[in-house]
Structures are given as structure tokens and as C-alpha cells.
Amino acid sequence: MFFSKKIYYVSNRKLITLLLAFALLVLLIPLIINSFHDMNIITNNPSLYHIRIAEDILEGDFLGGTDELTYFKRPMYVSFFHYFLSGSIWFLGNTFTLIVFPILMGLFSIIALYLLLERLHVDKKILVLTISLLIASPVFVFTFSTLNAYAFIATFLLWGLYFYSRDELWGLITSLVLFVLVSFFSRFSIILLLAFLLSYSLITSKKQKWFLVVLFTLLLVGFKFVPQMFFEFDTIQETNALVDFVSDFGGVVGFSIFALVLGTIGLFTSWAQKRQKYPLYLLLIILIYMAIDVNKSFNIYLLFLASYLAAIGLLRILKIKWHFTILRDLTLIIILCGLLFSTVSYYDRLAQNDYSDEAAVLNWLSTNTPEDSSVLSHYQNGFLIQTLGKRKAVLDPLSAYNIGFDQTNDEMNQIFDSRNLRDTKALLKKYKIDYIFINEQMRRGSVWDEDDQGLLFLLQNNETFKKAHSVSGVNLYRVVIRPKI
Amino acid sequence: MWLLLLIFAITLGVRLFFAFNTPDFTGDSAYFNLRQIEHITEHGVPQFDDPLSYGGRYYIFPPMFHYILAFFNLFLPISIVCKVIPNIFASLLIFVAYLIAYKMTEKYTSANFTAAISGFIPIFMGFTINSISVYSLLIPLAFLTVYCFMKLPQKKYLYLFIALAFILPLIHASALLIASGLVIYLLFLKLEELNMKRIEIEAILFLLFVMLWVDFLIFKKAFLFNGPGIIWHNIPQQLLNIGAIKWFILDVMSKVGYIPLVYGIFSIYEHIFKVKNRNIYLLISFAFSTFCLILFKLISLELGLLFLGVIMTLLFSKGFLDYFEWLGKLKWPKIRPAFVIFFFISFLINSFVPSVAFARADVTETPSIDIIEALEWAKENTFEGSTILASIDNGHLISTIAKRKNVIDSNFLLVDETTKRLEDVEIIYTSKLETEAQRHLDEYNIGYIFLSQKEKEIFNIESIGYTSDSRCFKKVFEQNNVTIFRARCSLKVK
Numbered sequence: 001m002f003f004s005k006k007i008y009y010v011s012n013r014k015l016i017t018l019l020l021a022f023a024l025l026v027l028l029i030p031l032i033i034n035s036f037h038d039m040n041i042i043t044n045n046p047s048l049y050h051i052r053i054a055e056d057i058l059e060g061d062f063l064g065g066t067d068e069l070t071y072f073k074r075p076m077y078v079s080f081f082h083y084f085l086s087g088s089i090w091f092l093g094n095t096f097t098l099i100v101f102p103i104l105m106g107l108f109s110i111i112a113l114y115l116l117l118e119r120l121h122v123d124k125k126i127l128v129l130t131i132s133l134l135i136a137s138p139v140f141v142f143t144f145s146t147l148n149a150y151a152f153i154a155t156f157l158l159w160g161l162y163f164y165s166r167d168e169l170w171g172l173i174t175s176l177v178l179f180v181l182v183s184f185f186s187r188f189s190i191i192l193l194l195a196f197l198l199s200y201s202l203i204t205s206k207k208q209k210w211f212l213v214v215l216f217t218l219l220l221v222g223f224k225f226v227p228q229m230f231f232e233f234d235t236i237q238e239t240n241a242l243v244d245f246v247s248d249f250g251g252v253v254g255f256s257i258f259a260l261v262l263g264t265i266g267l268f269t270s271w272a273q274k275r276q277k278y279p280l281y282l283l284l285i286i287l288i289y290m291a292i293d294v295n296k297s298f299n300i301y302l303l304f305l306a307s308y309l310a311a312i313g314l315l316r317i318l319k320i321k322w323h324f325t326i327l328r329d330l331t332l333i334i335i336l337c338g339l340l341f342s343t344v345s346y347y348d349r350l351a352q353n354d355y356s357d358e359a360a361v362l363n364w365l366s367t368n369t370p371e372d373s374s375v376l377s378h379y380q381n382g383f384l385i386q387t388l389g390k391r392k393a394v395l396d397p398l399s400a401y402n403i404g405f406d407q408t409n410d411e412m413n414q415i416f417d418s419r420n421l422r423d424t425k426a427l428l429k430k431y432k433i434d435y436i437f438i439n440e441q442m443r444r445g446s447v448w449d450e451d452d453q454g455l456l457f458l459l460q461n462n463e464t465f466k467k468a469h470s471v472s473g474v475n476l477y478r479v480v481i482r483p484k485i
Numbered sequence: 486m487w488l489l490l491l492i493f494a495i496t497l498g499v500r501l502f503f504a505f506n507t508p509d510f511t512g513d514s515a516y517f518n519l520r521q522i523e524h525i526t527e528h529g530v531p532q533f534d535d536p537l538s539y540g541g542r543y544y545i546f547p548p549m550f551h552y553i554l555a556f557f558n559l560f561l562p563i564s565i566v567c568k569v570i571p572n573i574f575a576s577l578l579i580f581v582a583y584l585i586a587y588k589m590t591e592k593y594t595s596a597n598f599t600a601a602i603s604g605f606i607p608i609f610m611g612f613t614i615n616s617i618s619v620y621s622l623l624i625p626l627a628f629l630t631v632y633c634f635m636k637l638p639q640k641k642y643l644y645l646f647i648a649l650a651f652i653l654p655l656i657h658a659s660a661l662l663i664a665s666g667l668v669i670y671l672l673f674l675k676l677e678e679l680n681m682k683r684i685e686i687e688a689i690l691f692l693l694f695v696m697l698w699v700d701f702l703i704f705k706k707a708f709l710f711n712g713p714g715i716i717w718h719n720i721p722q723q724l725l726n727i728g729a730i731k732w733f734i735l736d737v738m739s740k741v742g743y744i745p746l747v748y749g750i751f752s753i754y755e756h757i758f759k760v761k762n763r764n765i766y767l768l769i770s771f772a773f774s775t776f777c778l779i780l781f782k783l784i785s786l787e788l789g790l791l792f793l794g795v796i797m798t799l800l801f802s803k804g805f806l807d808y809f810e811w812l813g814k815l816k817w818p819k820i821r822p823a824f825v826i827f828f829f830i831s832f833l834i835n836s837f838v839p840s841v842a843f844a845r846a847d848v849t850e851t852p853s854i855d856i857i858e859a860l861e862w863a864k865e866n867t868f869e870g871s872t873i874l875a876s877i878d879n880g881h882l883i884s885t886i887a888k889r890k891n892v893i894d895s896n897f898l899l900v901d902e903t904t905k906r907l908e909d910v911e912i913i914y915t916s917k918l919e920t921e922a923q924r925h926l927d928e929y930n931i932g933y934i935f936l937s938q939k940e941k942e943i944f945n946i947e948s949i950g951y952t953s954d955s956r957c958f959k960k961v962f963e964q965n966n967v968t969i970f971r972a973r974c975s976l977k978v979k
Contacts, residue, residue, distance in 0.1 A: 334691075
């Protein structure tokens with residue numbers, strides 16, 4: 001279809017329907033895999049945090065006071081997203097919000113992007129390729145198959161930009177409302193929004209006055225009300241910029257290496273029109289900088305631009321009048337296989353994030369232990385303990401932002417590594433730890449490598465550590481420290 | 486053709502003469518390849534899940550070379566296969582060099598002479614005679630790909646090019662060097678304002694995507710496990726630094742061959758600034774790409790020099806032609822034979838003699854008979870499933886000959902914290918404190934310590950200090966220069 005002009009005669013409705021069907025298929029695959037393997041529907045750690053905060057809001061804690069389930073008693077990091085989520089849970093229930101909402105956001109964002117690119121008079125071939133590449137990328141799968149704020153920001157942003165591109169007053173007002181909503185998510189989203197708007201205004205050379213109106217409104221409203229901090233993916237674990245960028249290297253929100261190669265070809269191809277496209281390059285530089293230096297979630301927004309450049313690159317390859325059809329066909333097959341390979345291997349990685357066994361143990365914890373119990377585990381299990389176990393976790397992925405974290409982290413590592421019962425008991429007592437939660441991931445490298453290493457050796461002491469509950473390798477120990485007589 | 490066959494026979498003869506000088510193989514990785522070939526012959530698949538390397542680990546490597554040798558092993562003994570077949574592969578470079586040189590010069594004399602030199606590139610001789618080296622197949626095929634690229638758009642070369650694009654990454658990961666060289670070639674054309682032929686762009690795009698894809702398929706696990714570290718093959722930091730120290734210009738000259746290197750550099754200069762020639766640009770691009778990859782430590786120095794050696798030799802074919810054209814213009818034709826004799830003598834001194842020296846050195850670097858005997862003793866007299874500590878250079882020997890677990894060897898992919906492991910091994914050999922060493926012995930569950938001349942040289946020790954007066958270490962084997970200690974204690978609470 002891309003070799004001929006046929007695509008120009010296909011109606012927009014048909015194309016949108018096809019693209020939506022493709023997106024739906026891509027987004028449903030993780031769910032199908034999960035249901036086949038009898039896995040938990042939540043495969044993403046931050047989703048647990050969002051759900052807990054949304055449920056707290058539903059229970060009446062609207063302003064987000066102190067987070068009682070954290071050791072540091074830090075303030076709750078609540079954003080507009082959580083209010084939105086709690087409303088959805090109240091209206092539609094937990095399952096619908098967890099599963100259907102992100103997918104709906106994905107589909108809405110596809111429609112918005114299609115309409116926006118059309119309004120920008122992007123060639124239809126590039127338009128369809130951009131959206132197809134976007135849908136087939138691991139970043140898209142991550143953003144719209146798990147519950148996260150970025151899906152909402154992206155969708156609102158795209159619709160906002162679409163309405164902004166319209167000439168009617170109602171369109172501009174609608175866009176302003178949507179932009180204000182986006183700005184309520186976080187301060188980063190305001191920077192993102194302004195970068196996109198600036199780029200749009202420079203490309204179209206239109207609505208500079210409206211840009212100023214939006215700018216002042218956002219500065220006025222946004223900076224007054226947005227929360228202090230924005231939620232990140234892996235907050236303690238240090239990551240490498242290259243890993244974050246390339247999904248095949250293990251990046252959670254990374255791009256396929258093939259998409260990056262195509263994007264590079266696209267960048268060189270589009271360089272001939274550098275005078276018209278310089279705002280795009282400016283936006284590209286801003287987003288890459290933000291993704292590397294500030295928050296890797298910017299990769300999600302970078303995806304839209306990267307897909308556009310990759311589409312230009314792919315179209316350039318398609319447009320070459322090949323000497324040999326065999327070479328063309330093989331190259332296209334390899335590109336297709338490479339793109340699919342990255343996404344399929346990403347599915348595989350998502351499927352490894354199952355915590356059904358952990359959920360079973362933590363459900364027991366929530367019903368069979370005192371409410372003020374404190375649980376020690378690896379920080380990555382913190383949200384699990386707080387959301388499913390409804391108990392206090394000594395460390396969680398947000399602990400790194402708390403004062404005194406370094407000392408606590410060191411002492412927790414001492415507990416994990418030490419084989420000295422007296423020292424370990426002293427530290428357990430200091431942090432008032434009542435339970436120790438251990439899963440397979442902790443045993444297989446994230447904390448220990450061998451079965452009798454550090455705390456695992458001490459856990460054999462039945463006097464101090466009593467196994468409270470266990471489900472296929474996930475163990476919960478009760479700490480019994482008798483006071484000195 | 487007969488001359489070419491004669492050159493091939495001489496080269497192969499010299500190679501086999503040196504290879505059969507010793508019953509053993511050179512280099513630790515030869516024993517890794519040997520074990521993989523044996524495993525394929527027995528089980529039909531490589532041993533990806535290795536219980537002996539690093540005390541048990543998962544391997545990732547492109548297995549095509551091992552499969553080819555395993556195929557020959559079906560009807561020939563393994564020792565013959567591993568000595569003869571890699572040398573035949575390496576000698577085939579002569580034909581490829583001939584074809585490329587003829588394509589560039591269109592003179593039989595020059596092509597034949599280049600073919601003769603390519604059979605005696607010192608570093609290529611040194612690394613491929615007795616090491617069961619994958620490079621013996623990779624290098625001729627890589628340059629055959631280059632030749633096919635030069636011959637495009639002829640259909641038979643196109644099909645060969647397509648086949649090689651799939652085969653090369655199945656032989657060695659560094660086949661990507663070909664793709665990077667071709668991309669640089671495009672940049673060169675752009676810089677020199679030469680037109681890019683459509684077929685060249687198509688072929689490069691195809692090769693780039695195929696190699697990326699096949700490499701990603703093979704190394705998927707390693708990409709996820711080692712992340713960007715895979716680019717440096719997860720080599721410990723200490724070893725990366727050693728590679729840099731060894732980078733001496735004289736060393737390079739002797740390994741590549743003085744005449745090809747000097748003329749190659751001159752040719753690069755001449756063609757960048759004076760004469761425009763697409764084929765030469767192609768080779769210059771490869772030289773540039775190889776040089777950059779060595780500089781950023783993205784390929785090993787040895788592999789880089791192997792490629793550089795062949796590239797410089799090919800560039801030399803043009804030099805040979807220029808030299809004889811110059812001789813033809815001499816005002817005193819009587820002195821012409823003297824120049825010809827001088828030329829051949831300097832070739833003998835600068836290429837043939839160093840090659841023979843490298844070949845001899847390669848053969849003498851096989852593990853000593855003492856080491857082999859000690860490892861065979863270990864196979865019979867140590868506990869099955871136990872771990873023997875040795876230096877990185879003897880790691881594969883431990884698992885191949887003694888059939889025991891090693892602590893470290895030269896295959897680093899999918900291994901966690903290689904730098905720390907290497908440090909720990911050094912601590913065990915050099916520490917003065919028994920408890921410090923014991924802690925690491927416990928960590929890696931080491932039952933025996935192997936001490937040969939190699940360990941003594943690497944760690945600069947004469948003996949392991951704490952073993953002399955300790956009840957925890959018993960000398961269980963001592964012969965000539967090799968000692969094996971049994972570690973009998975543990976800090977672990979039983």
C-alpha cells in the first residue's frame with residue numbers, strides 16, 4: 001500500500017479504524033498473556049502506589065496528609081491524576097480503572113494524534129507510518145497498558161494541541177482548559193507543554209498571542225497548585241541513560257534499536273528542510289535533554305517525535321528505487337522483524353513482573369496482623385506491602401527523597417548482609433520491624449545470591465524468626481524479640 | 486591460477502608445519518572452542534548452559550564456526566580437525582586478497598603478489614595457526630563480503646553478498662565492523678563529492694539491518710543482562726586498561742608488517758588528498774572504522790590489528806603497481822633488477838620473517854606439558870563438582886582438561902561483576918592474610934588453588950604466602966613449576 005498512491009484514496013474513518021484496531025490488539029496482548037498465565041493484572045510497581053493514594057482519597061483524605069504506611073512519615077505525593085483516578089474508581093470500579101482506562105487513553109491519543117497531524121498537513125503516508133510505528137513501540141505498550149499518569153498527560157496534551165490547532169474560539173478555549181488540566185499533573189508537564197506549544201507556534205507561525213495567553217495562564221494557575229514532586233519509575237535505582245533509551249538494553253521506557261536507526265535516517269533525510277523543521281529539532285533536543293537529565297518519562301513524549309522521524313526514515317527507504325526487489329523485500333522484512341522483536345521481547349519482560357504469589361502472602365498479612373505492624377523487605381517491594389498488605393514498609397521506591405534515607409538504607413543493608421544475630425536484632429528493634437517479607441527476586445540477586453547468605457542464614461533461627469506465612473517461595477517471617485530481663 | 490594454487494599450498498604448508506609442531510593448542514579460548522566443538526559433535530548443540538565456567542553460567546556466542554568444525558569432526562579426529570580446518574580457512578584469504586587486488590589494479594602480477602603477502606601477514610599468522618580461532622573464518626569471509634560489494638550489481642555477487650550478510654554475524658559479533666565500515670564509506674563519498682550509487686546504498690542498508698537484527702537475536706539475553714556493557718563485551722575494567730597500555734606503534738608495525746603499513750598509510754594520504762578512487766575509499770573506510778573501534782575499545786586490539794593488517798596489505802597492491810611503474814620510468818634501466826631484488830628482500834625481511842617468528846611464538850605459547858599433566862592429575866584426583874581457582878588465562882583449561890569448575894575465564898558475557906571477581910582472584914593469590922583470602926575462597930566455593938608459572942607471572946608472585954605455614958592449605962600436587970593446593974577450611978558456620 002505504501003508504494004502506491006492508493007493510501008490517499010482511503011477515507012480517514014477507515015484509516016483511523018484500522019489504526020485503532022491495531023492499537024487495541026497491541027494493548028490487549030499483555031492482558032491476554034497475563035490471563036493465560038493466571039497472573040495479577042497489575043504488572044507495574046508504580047500502579048500500586050497510584051491505586052493506594054486514589055483509595056485513600058476515596059476514604060476522605062482529600063488533601064493528602066502524612067503517609068502513615070511509610071517509615072519516614074513523609075507527606076503523601078498527591079497529584080491531580082490521583083483525584084481523577086479516585087473518581088474513576090468510585091464510578092467504574094477498580095478493575096475497569098486498572099485495565100480499561102489506560103487502553104482507552106491509548107486509543108484516544110491515537111485519534112488525537114491522527115487529527116493533529118492531519119491539521120498540520122502531514123503527508124498521509126508519513127501520518128499512517130508515524131502512528132503505526134508509535135503503536136508498535138515498547139514505550140506505547142508501557143504507557144497505555146499500565147496505570148500511570150503519563151498516559152493521561154499524553155492524551156490531554158495531544159487533544160489540547162489538536163484543539164489549539166483549530167481556528168475557532170471554542171477550540172482555543174477547550175485547548176486552554178485541557179492545558180490547565182495537564183499542568184495540574186506536575187511541574188514537568190508544564191515544561192513539556194510549553195516546549196510542545198512553542199514548537200507548534202514556531203512551525204505554524206500562528207497564534208503567538210494565544211501562546212502568550214496559555215503561557216501566563218499556566219504560570220499563574222499551574223505553579224500555584226501543582227504538587228511538589230512528580231512520580232518517577234525507579235526512584236532509588238541508578239540507571240544509565242543508554243539503558244533508559246534503548247528498550248533492547250532493558251529500558252522500561254526505551255525505544256527499539258531499529259526505530260532509533262530509522263529515526264536517525266529520518267533526521268538526516270529531513271535535514272534538507274531544516275529551515276522549516278528547526279522547531280522540531282529544538283523540541284527534540286529539549287526532550288532528549290529532559291529524558292536524560294531530568295526524568296526518563298520524557299521518553300514517552302519523545303516517542304511521538306521519534307515515531308515521526310522514524311516514519312520519514314522508513315518512507316525514505318521505501319521511496320528508493322531499488323535495483324533489486326529481493327534486496328528491498330529482505331530489508332523491509334528485517335526492519336519489520338526487528339521492530340516486532342523489540343516489542344515482543346518487551347511483552348516477555350512484562351510477563352516476568354507477576355506478583356500473584358506475593359499478593360497471596362500480603363493479603364494474609366493485611367488480615368492476620370496488627371494494623372500498626374512494620375514490614376522489612378527490599379525497597380522495590382515497598383508499594384506491594386503498602387497497597388496489598390496495608391502495612392507500613394520501612395523502604396519503598398520513594399524513600400530516596402526522604403531526609404535520613406542514606407543512614408536507613410545502610411542499616412537495612414546491614415540487616416540483609418549480616419550473619420550476626422545480636423547486631424541484626426538490635427537494628428530490627430531500632431526500626432520496630434515486626435515482619436520480614438522475602439520473595440524470589442530478593443533471593444535471586446536483588447539482595448542475595450546464595451541460600452545461606454546474610455539474613456537468610458539467620459532466618460534459620462526459629463526463636464527469633466517464625467515463619468508466619470508462605471506461598472511458593474514467597475515467605476513472611478514474624479520477628480520475635482524478647483525484652484531483656 | 487597455478488601460481489595462486491602454489492601460493493596457497495606454500496602458505497598452508499607453512500601453517501600446518503607450525504601447527505603440528507605441538508600436540509596442544511595456543512591460548513585459553515582455543516580450549517573453549519575445543520569443548521564447544523566436542524559438545525556439538527556429541528549432542529548436536531553447543532553447550533550454552535555450562536556448569537563449569539564461573540562455577541556454572543549461561544553462555545552466548547554465535548555458534549556457526551563451531552558447527553562447521555563439528556561437522557568435519559564427524560569423519561575426522563578432533564585434533565586433526567582443529568589443526569587443519571582453521572588453517573585451510575585462513576589460507577583461503579589468499580584467493581580473496583587476489584580478487585580484491587585484481588579488482589583494484591587489474592594487473593595479475595600485482596594481484597598475485599598481494600595474495601602472496603596476505604598469506605604471511607604476521608598477526609594473522611600468529612593468531613590463527615594453532616588457536617582454533619574463529620578469526621580464521623571470519624577474516625576471509627569479511628573480505629569476501631567487501632569484494633562482493635565492489636562487484637555489485639552483478640547478480641551472482643549480490644546473492645553471495647546476501648548470504649554472507651546472514652552468515653557473518655553467525656560467526657562472530659564483530660562482523661558489525663563491516664557494516665560500520667560501509668557506513669563510513671558512504672560518508673567518505675559524500676565528503677569527496679562522489680556520487681553514491683543506488684545499489685551501494687541499498688546493499689549497505691540491507692547489511693546494516695541484517696547484522697543488527699541477527700546480533701540482537703543472538704545477544705538478546707546479554708543486552709538485557711549486561712546492558713550497554715555488552716559493547717565492551719563486559720570485559721573487566723582492569724583488562725580494558727591493559728589493552729590500552731599494549732598499544733605501541735612499533736608493536737603495531739611488527740604485527741601488521743612494516744611495508745604494507747607504511748605504504749598503506751601513504752596510500753590513505755594520497756587518496757584522501759590527491760587521487761579519487763572508490764575502491765580505495767572503501768578500504769580506507771574500513772581502516773578508519775577499525776581504528777576508531779580500537780581507539781574506543783569496542784573491539785579487541787588483536788581483532789582490530791587483524792583487520793588493519795589485511796586492509797593495509799590490500800592497499801599495498803596499489804603500491805606494488807606504482808612501484809613497478811616507477812621502475813619502468815627509471816632513466817638507467819640497468820639498475821632496475823637491483824630495485825626488484827631489493828623489493829623482494831625487504832618483503833622477506835619485513836613480512837615473511839616476522840610471520841614465521843609470530844608463528845613460532847604462537848606455537849611455543851601452548852600450555853606447558855607441566856600444566857597439562859597437572860590438570861590431567863586434577864581430573865583424576867580432585868572431587869567431582871569442585872572448583873579450581875586459576876588465573877583468567879588458564880580458566881578454560883580448568884574446565885576443558887580437568888573438567889572442574891573454574892572461577893573466571895575469558896568469556897565475560899552474562900557474568901555479573903566481572904571487575905570485582907577479577908580483583909578477588911588477585912587478592913587470593915597475592916594476599917598476605919589468610920582470613921582475607923579465605924573469605925573469597927568461601928565466596929566462590931573454591932576447593933583447590935592452581936599455581937603455575939602463568940599465575941606467578943601475572944600476579945608477580947613466587948608462591949602463595951599464607952599457604953606455607955597453614956593447616957588450611959595442603960599441597961596435593963607439585964611437579965616442576967606447577968602446584969595445586971587444596972583449601973580445607975572455611976569461615977562459614979557449618
